[in-house]
Structures are given as structure tokens and as C-alpha cells.
Amino acid sequence: MLDFFIKNRGQIASLTLEHVWLVGIAMTIAVIVGVPLGILVSRNAWLRKPILGATNILQTIPSLALFGFLLPAPWLGARADRLAIVALVLYALLPIVRNTYTGIMAIDPAVKEAAVGMGMTDGELLTLVELPLSAPFMLAGIRIATVTAVGVATIAAAVGAGGLGELIFRGVAMVNDQLILAGAIPAALLAIAADVVLGALENRMRVPKS
């Protein structure tokens, strides 16, 4: 087993990098889209149902089917990595949007009222009070989304986007356990690493309750 890893370390390493790249790009986009959506939802009650509902539905679609659905899309279908990234972003939205929203709504109303009563503008309220106080919730959402994305990204190999899924799919096709593990073990380690790092960050952001 170890021999197999050492012999193929070049390929495993490059596929791991590809995997990290897919997840990294997807999570960056998901945060850039998801956090503002969460803020928007916290300020406009009427957007709550449509936006949270839509992200909810996206997450119920089986990942393999989502990749399949996106395949015929004109710009997306042209390149497999593009398609994989979009699918990963769509999956990541729910936890990020919902946790951003929940984090902002969980802030003590007296604290928000004090901020407004002292003369903060809406922008100041958001950047000085709401975002810092909801940061741990937001990071928890990003952590869940990232760990999930590391797993889902293995399926991206089905549409030819590369990543560690390639080894797994090849291993399944060839009934080769070693090949499957060569993809699965690094993927699992990546997920654990993301969980630990983002979890530590989340704890640092936590504000002690008074």
C-alpha cells in the first residue's frame, strides 16, 4: 500500500493540488456571493423565503445529478473545471447564507439598538457591530461548506474536472482498492485539515458572552 503511494506520489500530489484549487476557487466565490446574500436576507424580511428556499433546494439535488444538469449549459459545459466550480459554489451557498443570516439575527437586539441610538449609520452598524459579532457563525458556515465541498469535489471527476476523484473513479472501474484509497485518503485528510484550521479560526473569533 505504502509502496503504491510512494510510486505514484507525483500523480497523487498533482491531483491533490488540483483538488485544493477547485475547492479553493469555489469557496472563495461562494463566500463572495454568500455573505452579501446573508446580509441582504437579514435586512429584507421578504427576501428570506425565496433566497433561503432556493439555496435549500440547490442542496437537495444529488451532486452527480447537478454536474449532469450543468453539462449542457453553453459556457459552463465548455470546460469541466468551470462546471465543477459552479456546482461546488451552488452547494456551498446554503450553509454560508444561512449562517451569515443566523449570526446577524442572533446578536442581542439591545446591542444593535445601542449602536443605532448612538448614531451609527447602517454601514457602520454592519461593519463595526454585526459582522464582527456574527463572524463565528459565518465561519462555522464556511467550515461546513468547505468540508462538504472537499467531498463533493471528488465527484467532479465524473465530468472530467480532475482532482482526487479521478483516482477513485479509476479505482472503482478497475476494482482496485489501492487506487481508490490513493484518492480517498488524501481527500479525507484535506477535509480534516480544513475542519481543524477553520475551526480554530472560528474559536478565535468567538466573543465571550457577558
Added chain:
Amino acid sequence: MSRTEESSKSSPVIEFRGVGYQLANQTLLHDISFSVFAGETLVLLGRSGAGKTTALKLINRLLAPTYGEVHVGGRSTTSWDSILLRRSIGWVIQESGLFPHYSVESNIAVVPKLERWADDRVTARVSELMQLVGLEASLRTRYPHQLSGGQRQRVGVARALAADPRILLMDEPFGALDPITRTELQKEFLNLQRSLRKTVVMVTHDLHEALVLGSRIALFDSGKLIGVFTSQEFANSQDPRVREYLSPFREAALPI
């Protein structure tokens, strides 16, 4: 009281003109008119739900009147830029209003920072205020959860005074404190007020506090203003609604 008589000659700092406030068909305030003059402490007294806090929030326009007008500094609150209005009014609420992610220093410095004061001026002002409200300098870098209730409330008062506002609004500022700390802070408030002479509007449901701290007392009941009294007038009033308020204290034979 000579102070009240003297100041009543000048124009009021805050004036309610026939103000009503309704929320979802429920009338929370009904045709309220009263004035607050420079340097006095007007206490809004009443039971829970009497409309005291609603009246307070109408002053810094956290709420806007349904009808009538609230004037601050001679202008209707609806014609003020609400951000400017709020920054020119200090606002003290029960202890939960401190920012939990800010140190004592940052909490006190909020409004000066919003007003973009220079850093050294902010630092100097924070030191001055901490001394003024009796906070040890060593508490500067502490966070609200590391403070006692009394200390938190001192920070709240310092924060409200930071930009030296003319008006101070206080919503049950000493309500969450133990009786000893409360008495201590009330005394300090009186001392502070003697030198600062802010125009203060304070909400409380505690009659004793109202009598000790107030230049005058505005008694609220179910959204209506019963009247505005000096402590003497209040204690001697024959109005049954005032006497009802006094009776629990009389029965307990508490010195008021």
C-alpha cells in the same frame, strides 16, 4: 425648586407637542405634551408598559411620532438628520447595551471614533471620562464580560458622555444593579450632574430613584401623561393615580 423656575424662563431643550405613537393599531402614547429644560433631570416614572421608554426613544428618533412633534434644540426630530441628532445625544441603557467585542476603552470611544477625532484626542478623552465616572485606569483593556455590573454601568455612562452631548437619555440605567451598587451609582450620578449640568431624561419604575434623582417627575400611566411634578408636589399630591403609586411605599413605611 429654584433651578426649575429659573430654567423655565428659557426655551426648552426638549419639547413634546401633542405627541402620539401607535404601533399596529395599538396606541402606546396618547397626546403627550411636556418640556425639559437645560440642566434639569426629568424622570419618566410609571409601570412597565406605561410608555416611558417609547417616549424616550422618540427623543433620539429611534421612533418617530405618529402625530404631534418632538422638538430637540428647537427643531422637530423629523427635520433633523437622525444620525446627527443621535450623535448629539448621550444614550445610556441597561447593561446589555455595551459592545461585547470591544474593550472598555473602545466602548467609550465609539462616538468620538465615529466623529473621526484624532487618536490622541480620543485617548485623552477616554482617560478623562474613566476618571470622571470612577473607573480605574487598569480596566481600560478589559472586556464587558470581565466587569462587574456596576463597572459596566459606569462604562455605559462614560460612553454616553464621550462626545460631550448636551442631552443625556437614560433608560433604567441602574435597574439591573444590586441595591448597594445602585445607591452608590445614584449618589455619583447626582455629583456628576451637579458639575456637568446636562439635560437629562431618565426612565425608571422606581419611585425612590425618581424622588432622589429627578428635578421633576413625569408620571405615565397606560400611554398617558398624568402630570409633571416636583418631588414635593408628587409626595403631597391628592391625585388618586399619584397616591396609588405612593401607597406601597407608605404601607412599607419606607422613608421616601
